[in-house]
Amino acid sequence: MNKAQKIQLTLLSTLLGVVFCFGQKKSKGDDLFFQYQYQQAINAYETQLREGTLTEQQFLNLADSYFETNNFEKASETYLDLYKKDTLMEGHHFNKMLQSFSKTTNKERKDAFLSTMSSSFSKELMENMEFNQQLLQNSAAEPALDYQIFNLSGNSPQTDFAPAFYKDQLLFTSGRLQQKGNRYEPGNEDYFNIYSASVQPDGEISGIAPFTEITSSKYHKATPYYSQGLKSIFYVLSNTQNGELSFDDQGKNALAIAKQSIGGSFQLLLKDLSISFYYPFYDEASGKLYFSANFEDGYGGTDIYYVYTNSGQVMSAPINLGPRINTPGNEIAPFIFEGSFYFASDIFYGLGGMDIYKSNMEDGGFSIPINLGTGINSPEDDFGLIMRNEGEGLLGYFASNRAGGKGKDDVYGFKLDEKPGLKTITFKGVVQKPYDASEIVDKAVVRLKSPSGALLAETYSDENGNYRLEIPWQNEVVLESTKDHYSTFSKEFTEADFEGAESKNFDIGLSLYEDLVEEKEGQVVVKLKKFFFGNSQTQLTPEIETELDKVVDFVKSFPSAQLRVETYTDSRGGSSTNFKLTQDRSDAIKRYLVQHGVPAANVLYSIGYGEDKILNNCTNGVFCLEMLHKQNQRSLIVVLNDNVLFD
Structure with missing residues (x-):
């Protein structure tokens, strides 16, 4: 199963395929495409292409079908043909085209396209790309963290994903076949259900059984998150009415987010018949409920949003996390651990399909999300990471369809001595006058250089004098700053200055001549x-x-x-x-x-x-x-x- 199916098939299986058949059908190819039968859709669309009856929208569907069947050569050529016509392609299609280039020998074409389109992409996206490319290149020759990754023995031949901690148990979502399951034939799976299992000392699970603390439904129930403070489970479920699927006026069914108090009441928190919500995560510290959704005004496919809540009760409209986190690709599965924001994205500059990223949460914003690197991430899809402190290290879980698994997606466990992620150095602080700290210096250039003078990163202080620079790990760096008619600041930092931390709060003093x-x-x-x-x-x-x-x-x-x-x-x-x-x-x-x-x-x-x-x-x-x-x-x-x- 590829990364695009992870957003919809992993959560909706082929439900949308059945749902869309209630809407208007334009051709046999469209019918097959909306049922995720991509190879058959390719055959039908190619027949239409030869007959000269293929519309531009269907040509785009054909490109997507090539992409979903891993025919990246044809996908890249078809996307490129559409791009030259300057018609229907949007950000998430550009992302697929760039991914197709990455998976073929067309690196030069990818670079040429990026240079042409760079002005159309957000500043944050380009910064994220350049930083992650540099980070992954710099770390290629370095030993990875000592991951102890294991495929859970309880995985099934079907889809298993979305692990979540629940007291001393592990919850996860599965489409495994049950004797009395409500079978969903197109995917050869049952409708997704939430299961629980006991966690063993080695991280393995046992005693797998359907989770009975949530309201019964014969349709999808998936991606749970347990809030210990609220003693409630947040999860997604199919929109229903009177126990049956409900549809919007276009014949579309979607997923809602619900909150189930353990032993108590059930509440629907976010529901829109035309919008699907995915992967709820409740942050106890802020009261924010994070989730993924495919709103039309997002940055790409599926973006991450949050709403303010009062003890889990929604109190605001959804707020997009912005272009530092969300991209023209798909972003899902938010998770916060010790001040770091983890999520998965299939943006084109990753290691494969969907990768897991980490962003530091600082002063109400987010740092550049960095790829967790090899080990956790693979050339395939990796998503839904959770972790907690266990003994002297960490115990965590995530889902992946990497080679060697038991089913379509499997849940993997891992043990680690320290937080996962490629190592970086962060400098942040205020540029100010040293003789009067109340007077800030804006628009001052701040640079990080190697001891030999090579420029590693550069930024400017904002209107409040704040600056922030993050670079891949270096044993020695020189921090410099200046502004016209101001003094020049320079200070060298060594590895000893960062002992026990990867971030340095450092205010810079610049004197006005x-x-x-x-x-x-x-x-x-x-x-x-x-x-x-x-x-x-x-x-x-x-x-x-x-x-x-x-x-x-x-x-x-x-x-x-x-x-x-x-x-x-x-x-x-x-x-x-x-x-x-x-x-x-x-x-x-x-x-x-x-x-x-x-x-x-x-x-x-x-x-x-x-x-x-x-x-x-x-x-x-x-x-x-x-x-x-x-x-x-x-x-x-x-x-x-x-x-x-x-x-």
């Missing part, structure tokens, strides 16, 4: 509080050193700055003595700056001007108050290349 300089005496100088040497002294006091440390920081922030140290004194004392005194003071200042990290090449001059530049009338022989004499005692750090510093 104009905040650190001012104009004095017709020159641009580093902004300092005025300081004084002792009478006839050249020694630096702690107060002077505090101000000179600001110069050290200024040069670190603007390493291209060229400085001149100027020192002046008052008219008291001999002229030659004053010249020597101020020169010694300028030299002492330069010496301190160099000793504390300012390159000597940045301090072009240190000059003592003696009493040559008196600022007031306190010249030789004029009586002045001490405060007026002190106006002439000063040191300036002049920025010589101010006019070209940012050219």
Whole structure:
């Protein structure tokens, strides 16, 4: 069973095939197509093609039929023909076309198509694609996590999927044949039902039996999730009326979401005769009910949504998780574990059909979803992951139709020492002024580089100064940031800085040049509080050193700055003595700056001007108050290349 059938056949089996036959039939090919009899539909459509009676919609159905029967060469050619006509194809068909290219030798055609269509895809989709491609390439040569994956002995020759924890039991969905089952002949299965089994210490299951804590129905019941806080089961079921299937005015039946309190009441939460709902997941922490649905205004085939609830009672309209999670493909099976959002998607840049992804939940949003990599994911369909802490590690389950299974889809268990997923590094924080954290810096470029200088990732701080960068794991990285007329920030991080965590909250300080300089005496100088040497002294006091440390920081922030140290004194004392005194003071200042990290090449001059530049009338022989004499005692750090510093 392929990935598209996983969304509909896995949940609806061939129910929609029977349902659609109540609607309008255009041809034998259409009838077969809507009953998921894809090979027979191909034969019928190809006959119509030769007769010249195939419509564009039927040509698209033919492309989908090729895709569903794994004839990817013909699927890619047919999709491409339709694309050239610029007609019926939408996002989810583009996804199928790209998947077809990936499964053939047409990588160049796929790349060419992506370059042509990249402007039509969302920014988030392109970022997700580039990141995952880089991540999978970087991890190809690295050893995978030590997965202990096992096919459950209780799997049947039919479809088994959608595992869920229930107290000390495991629930799952199955189409296994029962003696008194309501047989669904087109799929050679019973209508889906929910089963329970005891979980053994090794993760295996035993004592499989139909789950009896939910309301009886002879049609589909599937994809359970147990909320311990609400003591309720959320699950999907066929829309019925008076015990029989109910249809919309187009002859379509769909799936609803229900909540069954254990030992209590039953409630239908989400129902629309034209919309199918899949894979409910209730988040105890937020009260949100997540699910998948095929609303027409989604991003692709099936998207993930949530509604706000009050103890499970729906209190809002469905809210789409947005383009960071949802794609032109199909997204299903949401699951939250320790701050990470897991789901399955058949987007074209995965390892095969449907892959499981993980996204970190941060500040009300989602990080780039990353492929869990080989082990959990295979070249086939992998979906419906759940896990919990067990002993010193993790116990989890998922469904897959990978080679070697017992049926159409099987439930697999796994044991693992740490959370699954390819390892990444995340930097996030706020870009702000270091001397005033209340002043944020927006539109600052933030980069991660390798120690050799290769660019690994780049972003810009948003209107609130926030930034976030995530890259495949590196042992060493350099974080850099700058903005025009702002300082340059650079800091190296090693593996030791990430010990025990893969995320670094790190605020970046960028200084605005104009905040650190001012104009004095017709020159641009580093902004300092005025300081004084002792009478006839050249020694630096702690107060002077505090101000000179600001110069050290200024040069670190603007390493291209060229400085001149100027020192002046008052008219008291001999002229030659004053010249020597101020020169010694300028030299002492330069010496301190160099000793504390300012390159000597940045301090072009240190000059003592003696009493040559008196600022007031306190010249030789004029009586002045001490405060007026002190106006002439000063040191300036002049920025010589101010006019070209940012050219």
